[in-house]
Amino acid sequence: MQDFIYQSAPMRVVFGAGTLRQLPDELSRLGVVNALVLATPRQKDLVAGIRAMIGERFAGVFTGAVMHTPVEATERAMETVREVRADCVVAIGGGSTTGLGKAIALRTDLPQIVLPTSYAGSEMTPVVGQTSGGIKTTQSSPKILPEIVIYDVDLTMTMPPGLSATSGINAIAHAVEALYARDRNPVISLMAQEGIRTLAQALPRICIQPDDRAARTDALYGAWLSGICLGAVGMALHHKLCHTLGGTFDLPHAETHTIVLPHAAAYNRDAAPEAMARVARAIGAEDAAEGLYDLAVAVGAKTALKDIGMAETDIDRITDLVTQNPYYNPRPVTRDGVRALLVDAYEGRRPVRR
Numbered sequence: 001m002q003d004f005i006y007q008s009a010p011m012r013v014v015f016g017a018g019t020l021r022q023l024p025d026e027l028s029r030l031g032v033v034n035a036l037v038l039a040t041p042r043q044k045d046l047v048a049g050i051r052a053m054i055g056e057r058f059a060g061v062f063t064g065a066v067m068h069t070p071v072e073a074t075e076r077a078m079e080t081v082r083e084v085r086a087d088c089v090v091a092i093g094g095g096s097t098t099g100l101g102k103a104i105a106l107r108t109d110l111p112q113i114v115l116p117t118s119y120a121g122s123e124m125t126p127v128v129g130q131t132s133g134g135i136k137t138t139q140s141s142p143k144i145l146p147e148i149v150i151y152d153v154d155l156t157m158t159m160p161p162g163l164s165a166t167s168g169i170n171a172i173a174h175a176v177e178a179l180y181a182r183d184r185n186p187v188i189s190l191m192a193q194e195g196i197r198t199l200a201q202a203l204p205r206i207c208i209q210p211d212d213r214a215a216r217t218d219a220l221y222g223a224w225l226s227g228i229c230l231g232a233v234g235m236a237l238h239h240k241l242c243h244t245l246g247g248t249f250d251l252p253h254a255e256t257h258t259i260v261l262p263h264a265a266a267y268n269r270d271a272a273p274e275a276m277a278r279v280a281r282a283i284g285a286e287d288a289a290e291g292l293y294d295l296a297v298a299v300g301a302k303t304a305l306k307d308i309g310m311a312e313t314d315i316d317r318i319t320d321l322v323t324q325n326p327y328y329n330p331r332p333v334t335r336d337g338v339r340a341l342l343v344d345a346y347e348g349r350r351p352v353r354r
């Protein structure tokens, strides 16, 4: 075993079914008087229930959360923050809504309560990615880490099977990269393996029966574990690729992760054999990369970047951006290697061992 440092994040997590009911108590714990509720336009109906539940501590709502946290949306939300004199943000939604709450906290240091409704995992990290002029940059700060996360399985029951599948594989991606992170440690690696295992078993069940409560509970548990991994150790080539693709072309986040992950795993196959063996074991496959691809197919997800809005002529541009300033990666990041990976992901080829 290599030497390691382990540090856990100072946050409170409430997990279960019907836990949304605990929001008033959690607001009291923080001494909140004026809570601003955040959501996307699609999930704005959730706000009425929260309003009824928290009574006069409901200061207002902003339902303009958008994917990849464009700074224009954050600036609009900041006007509402000032208008209602918010002393807390309550983000109910997927990673986009969580991202908006974090962007506000970065600017104000307001406390955050997050009620995740997808498996993105952002709620467990002190990182926010913000987009301005088509460029997505990330920032990390203790101010960004949410104070309280309330996981309520009931809030995930409405997630359509397609989003459940890709959002779940997005979570798996955090855990896969945690297993070969330069700063990995044995505790996070255990969480990563358990996160991959629970998600890989739960997602096919959810696709067959979206109201399978036990499967939904397992998936949310796996997503929480994977989110911890994302917040605790450094990410590598896979996250760099998805981040660049998402920020540059506004590609859908979870679908991009789902398509790229098997190819990133194939890229690192021989450079991180121990991590790949753990991934393979967790998903019950012979080979991690092939198993991740087969999982995506099994849950009905798209497997080619050309099918989610990327143009073939963009491959060189992304290759340049990814190789200019690469993250740590177990296998050195080369132009030829990344280009070949992107061609495979663009075409949606199964990453067979050659």
Ligand code: NAD
Pocket: 040, 041, 042, 043, 066, 067, 068, 069, 093, 094, 095, 096, 097, 099, 117, 118, 119, 120, 121, 122, 123, 125, 127, 128, 129, 155, 156, 157, 158, 159, 160, 163, 167, 170, 230, 253, 254
């Ligand atoms: P999302 O939050 O944009 O959700 C996609 C759509 O599904 C939205 O319209 C949303 O309202 C809807 N939705 C979410 N949950 C639902 C539910 N239970 N029922 C019905 N509809 C539901 O997408 P996402 O994949 O959750 O998050 C992606 C964003 O999160 C990206 O901007 C990404 O960069 C960010 N992210 C950040 C981190 C981090 O650590 N900083 C980690 C993961 C993701």
